[in-house]
Amino acid sequence: xxxxxxxxxxxxxxxxxxxxxxxxxxxxxxxxxxxxxxxxxxxxxxxxxxxxxxxxxxxxxxxxxxxxxxxxxxxxxxxxxxxxxxxxxxxxxxxxxxxxxxxxxxxxxxxxxxxxxxxxxxxxxxxxxxxxxxxxxxxxxxxxxxxxxxxxxxxxxxxxxxxxxxxxxxxxxxxxxxxxxxxxxxxxxxxxxxxxxxxxxxxxxxxxxxxxxxxxxxxxxxxxxxxxxxxxxxxxxxxxxxxxxxxxxxxxxxxxxxxxxxxxxxxxxxxxxxxxxxxxxxxxxxxxxxxxxxxxxxxxxxxxxxxxxxxxxxxxxxxxxxxxxxxxxxxxxxxxxxxxxxxxxxxxxxxxxxxxxxxxxxxxxxxxxxxxxxxxxxxxxxxxxxxxxxxxxxxxxxxxxxxxxxxxxxxxxxxxxxxxxxxx
Numbered sequence: 001x002x003x004x005x006x007x008x009x010x011x012x013x014x015x016x017x018x019x020x021x022x023x024x025x026x027x028x029x030x031x032x033x034x035x036x037x038x039x040x041x042x043x044x045x046x047x048x049x050x051x052x053x054x055x056x057x058x059x060x061x062x063x064x065x066x067x068x069x070x071x072x073x074x075x076x077x078x079x080x081x082x083x084x085x086x087x088x089x090x091x092x093x094x095x096x097x098x099x100x101x102x103x104x105x106x107x108x109x110x111x112x113x114x115x116x117x118x119x120x121x122x123x124x125x126x127x128x129x130x131x132x133x134x135x136x137x138x139x140x141x142x143x144x145x146x147x148x149x150x151x152x153x154x155x156x157x158x159x160x161x162x163x164x165x166x167x168x169x170x171x172x173x174x175x176x177x178x179x180x181x182x183x184x185x186x187x188x189x190x191x192x193x194x195x196x197x198x199x200x201x202x203x204x205x206x207x208x209x210x211x212x213x214x215x216x217x218x219x220x221x222x223x224x225x226x227x228x229x230x231x232x233x234x235x236x237x238x239x240x241x242x243x244x245x246x247x248x249x250x251x252x253x254x255x256x257x258x259x260x261x262x263x264x265x266x267x268x269x270x271x272x273x274x275x276x277x278x279x280x281x282x283x284x285x286x287x288x289x290x291x292x293x294x295x296x297x298x299x300x301x302x303x304x305x306x307x308x309x310x311x312x313x314x315x316x317x318x319x320x321x322x323x324x325x326x327x328x329x330x331x332x333x334x335x336x337x338x339x340x341x342x343x344x345x346x347x348x349x350x351x352x353x354x355x356x357x358x359x360x361x362x363x364x365x366x367x368x369x370x371x372x373x374x375x376x377x378x379x380x381x382x383x384x385x386x387x388x389x390x391x392x393x394x395x396x397x398x399x400x401x402x403x404x405x406x407x408x409x410x411x412x413x414x415x416x417x418x419x420x421x422x423x424x
Contacts, residue, residue, distance in 0.1 A: 003078060010114065010299040015090075015107040017074050024103045027066040067095075067103060075107055085111055088303035110301040115357040120292050120415055126424040127284045132272045140268050141248055148252075151241040159205045159240060161190030166239035167202075172232045173225065179234075202235065210236040223326065284421050285412055292358075292415070293350045300349045308345040309338055316341075355408040362414055366406045371399075374406060 001023060006014040071092055078084065090109040097103045151164055159165055167185040172178070187194050189203070201213040212234050221227040246252045253264035316337065317327050358364075375386040382389065393399040 001074075003074060005078070005082060008108075011110050011112065011301045012299070013084075013109055013111060015075065015078055015109070017071075017103075017105055017107070019070055019074075019103040021100050021102055024066060024070065024097070027070055028062050031062050031066050031069075063097075067097070067105075070103065071105065071107070078107075084109070087111060087301050110303050112301070112356070113299050113353065115296070115298055115353055117292060117296065117354055117357050117361060119295060120354075120358055121418045122420060123288050123291055123415070123418075124420045124422075125284055125287045125291065126422045127280050127287065129280045129423045130276055132269060132276060136272055137265060137269050140272060141265065144256075144268075145245045145248060145252075149243045149245045152244055154240045154242040156206070157240050157242065159189055159202050159237065162188070162243065164188050164241045164243065165202065165205075165237055166241075168236045168238055170234040174229050174231075198233070201233070202237065205237045207237055207240045210234065280423070281416075284419070285416050288415050288419050289351050289354070289412065290347070292354055293347070296354075298350060298353060300346060300353065304349045304352070305342070305345050308348050309341055312341045312345060313337060352408065355411045356404070358415065359407045359411040362411065364407055364410050364414065366403045366410065370406055371403060374402065 001020065002018045004016045006016055008014055075090060079086070086109040088110060090107045093106050093108055095103075095105040154163055157163060165187060167187075168181070168183045169185050170179045170181045172180070187199070189199055195215075197215045197217070201211060201215070205211060212232075214230055214232050216230045217226045217228065219228040246255075248261060250260045253259070253261045256264060258264035258267060313334065320327050320332075372386065375389050378384075378389055379386045384392075390399065393402060
């Protein structure tokens with residue numbers, strides 16, 4: 001048997017294996033004996049069929065099982081002997097086997113590329129920082145007022161932009177004879193997310209009024225179940241409300257816990273300044289890390305990029321679901337999403353690789369106390385106890401990922417503390 005590890009690049013390896021025909025045949029014979037113990041062959045008592053008959057009857061299964069055993073054994077021995085640390089399950093390829101000839105195959109796998117970071121201390125970056133002006137403060141104040149708006153009955157009002165309608169909707173799609181009924185449907189007339197074609201048929205309606213109409217939706221309409229369809233509606237307006245936004249005055253400020261409007265406004269300005277400082281620091285950290293990455297090219301494992309892409313896609317899908325978009329109904333080209341996200345995923349993987357390398361070079365480790373502290377923070381966000389979270393992460397094999405995340409953050413802290421940062 002010959003085994004050779006071939007270096008494709010700094011993170012890709014091939015394990016090239018050649019097994020003599022005699023060893024393959026011996027493995028098949030061993031398996032045939034195991035098969036014979038339980039095989040039921042017509043004309044023979046259980047376990048008494050000759051090996052020649054077993055090999056003839058189960059030839060393809062024996063060869064398949066034998067090669068699988070050989071591959072697993074060679075891979076296991078290679079990992080132990082060469083102290084390999086593969087990042088994902090290996091891929092078997094280029095298998096060759098003819099009767100009487102050696103069995104040849106290649107096991108492709110990826111490892112973390114060896115990286116020795118050369119320059120990561122004393123880096124210089126200039127971070128742009130936005131000055132907080134009156135316009136920014138006023139915009140935040142308006143958003144807070146909107147958040148505290150109340151909806152009150154609009155007595156005698158007719159449906160128009162800015163009013164909130166509550167409806168009972170019964171509709172049929174196309175020629176469907178089974179109507180679908182929804183009660184308590186609420187939407188704001190004139191809102192960008194409102195179905196304009198639907199809303200226009202209700203303009204001018206009063207509370208208690210019913211209207212019957214049809215809407216022909218275009219082929220690219222979302223949700224897809226209406227796309228290219230004609231939908232018949234029977235709608236009753238059960239309620240009309242208007243939005244009342246509180247005035248920005250001392251009374252409103254006191255309701256929010258501030259002495260007066262001046263104190264409230266000053267707090268908002270201070271908070272915006274603090275947020276801008278946090279944003280500037282985050283930007284500085286990203287610029288520092290990207291500077292390090294750009295100075296030293298490195299091969300990146302495909303499996304890590306794929307994992308990052310899947311994580312990003314999951315976050316996109318989750319965000320859409322939170323916004324009330326059914327990803328099963330929405331016309332989303334996930335292949336295009338993957339293509340658009342790939343450059344960012346690759347850069348994220350490079351960052352992880354360099355942070356791991358810097359942590360190793362600086363001897364940065366994560367203490368159990370730091371892990372416990374992070375679990376306490378997660379506990380506050382999830383409502384689960386730190387002990388439950390730890391048990392869950394350990395069961396799922398993700399506690400090491402948490403430790404790695406914390407170690408990378410400490411490495412980035414080290415880079416930031418040792419950098420020359422100016423504000424431009």
